[in-house]
Amino acid sequence: MAREELAAWLRLLLTPGVGNETARKLLAAFGLPQTVFLQSLTALQTVVGARIAEALQEIPDELEPALERLLTWLAESDRHHLLTLGDARFPSALLQIADPPVLLYVLGDLEALSHPNKLAIVGSRNPTHQGATNAHQFAQALGQAGLCIVSGLALGVDGAAHEGALAAGARTIAVVGTGLDRVYPKRHLNLAHRIAERGALVSEYPLGTSPLPANFPQRNRIIAGLSQGTLVVEAALQSGSLITARMAAEQGREVFAIPGSIHAPQARGCHSLIRQGAKLVESAQDILEDLQLGAPAMPEEGSTTAPDDDLLDALGHDPVSLDALQARTGLDTATLQARLLELELDGWVERLPGGLLQRTTRS
Numbered sequence: 001m002a003r004e005e006l007a008a009w010l011r012l013l014l015t016p017g018v019g020n021e022t023a024r025k026l027l028a029a030f031g032l033p034q035t036v037f038l039q040s041l042t043a044l045q046t047v048v049g050a051r052i053a054e055a056l057q058e059i060p061d062e063l064e065p066a067l068e069r070l071l072t073w074l075a076e077s078d079r080h081h082l083l084t085l086g087d088a089r090f091p092s093a094l095l096q097i098a099d100p101p102v103l104l105y106v107l108g109d110l111e112a113l114s115h116p117n118k119l120a121i122v123g124s125r126n127p128t129h130q131g132a133t134n135a136h137q138f139a140q141a142l143g144q145a146g147l148c149i150v151s152g153l154a155l156g157v158d159g160a161a162h163e164g165a166l167a168a169g170a171r172t173i174a175v176v177g178t179g180l181d182r183v184y185p186k187r188h189l190n191l192a193h194r195i196a197e198r199g200a201l202v203s204e205y206p207l208g209t210s211p212l213p214a215n216f217p218q219r220n221r222i223i224a225g226l227s228q229g230t231l232v233v234e235a236a237l238q239s240g241s242l243i244t245a246r247m248a249a250e251q252g253r254e255v256f257a258i259p260g261s262i263h264a265p266q267a268r269g270c271h272s273l274i275r276q277g278a279k280l281v282e283s284a285q286d287i288l289e290d291l292q293l294g295a296p297a298m299p300e301e302g303s304t305t306a307p308d309d310d311l312l313d314a315l316g317h318d319p320v321s322l323d324a325l326q327a328r329t330g331l332d333t334a335t336l337q338a339r340l341l342e343l344e345l346d347g348w349v350e351r352l353p354g355g356l357l358q359r360t361t362r363s
Contacts, residue, residue, distance in 0.1 A: 143170025
């Protein structure tokens with residue numbers, strides 16, 4: 001994109017009083033930002049009113065420094081991108097939401113944004129140990145089934161979900177509430193680098209933007225908008241995760257929630273979502289079946305020969321608990337759950353009441 005075109009896009013959003021909604025009105029009325037700034041005061045007033053029309057005729061003092069910073073950042077790497085609302089590479093899923101961002105900064109692989117199967121996983125910044133484990137295991141299992149995991153890089157469930165996706169070798173997208181030249185929280189600096197290598201970091205905020213509290217609820221609409229569904233792992237009744245879930249529901253996307261103890265504050269948000277119609281899930285397979293995403297190919301019809309698999313051998317032919325199976329195999333929980341999911345989807349393992357597992361026989 002030429003310097004003049006970049007400058008016009010930045011100037012539009014740096015103009016006092018112009019946010020995403022007003023910018024979209026101007027673009028709809030006049031076309032590209034460069035054309036907006038060629039309009040007369042009278043023409044502008046018909047769209048945005050006198051105060052903003054007058055502001056549009058002034059060049060913001062911060063435009064030149066912001067433009068230089070952006071040009072330097074874009075030149076630093078071919079993995080640094082700026083997508084405008086009119087860019088063909090702009091995620092089509094975001095065009096379907098009520099308030100799409102006008103500009104989208106991307107650090108990483110643009111192809112991650114066009115991944116056909118994306119699921120958001122969100123939850124508490126202070127999850128229980130089980131909550132963090134669930135986030136990691138669900139993300140890993142879903143990642144191994146071919147999904148791209150979307151979250152917000154926050155502490156707790158977000159971080160565990162990104163880690164689970166990376167452990168599966170899957171793509172993952174972090175939608176952040178700062179400029180992409182900053183990482184928040186700082187302890188996720190290494191995680192952010194690994195996400196950029198395997199997927200993408202995404203922000204609608206200009207470079208240099210600090211982690212302002214108002215930015216994080218706002219970015220949640222992008223997390224939900226990029227994804228076919230949103231899974232809430234743990235959440236208090238008043239939490240950003242419930243905002244994400246509400247936005248997902250308003251956008252016509254699926255909402256899933258993992259139930260928890262009635263005594264745990266972190267479970268109350270999930271229980272509230274379930275009462276409101278969110279789908280209760282107990283395994284990654286529940287999500288895959290509901291969305292009809294990522295299911296591995298089934299054995300050929302008529303095949304009755306079980307695959308040569310040590311895990312099937314360890315299962316035996318009698319019902320067994322997950323703990324007992326883990327003791328037999330020595331596998332860590334995440335690996336065991338992921339391998340069980342593959343066998344379950346292929347029809348060789350069945351989940352029984354009481355949390356028991358049983359090997360099945362094709363006939």
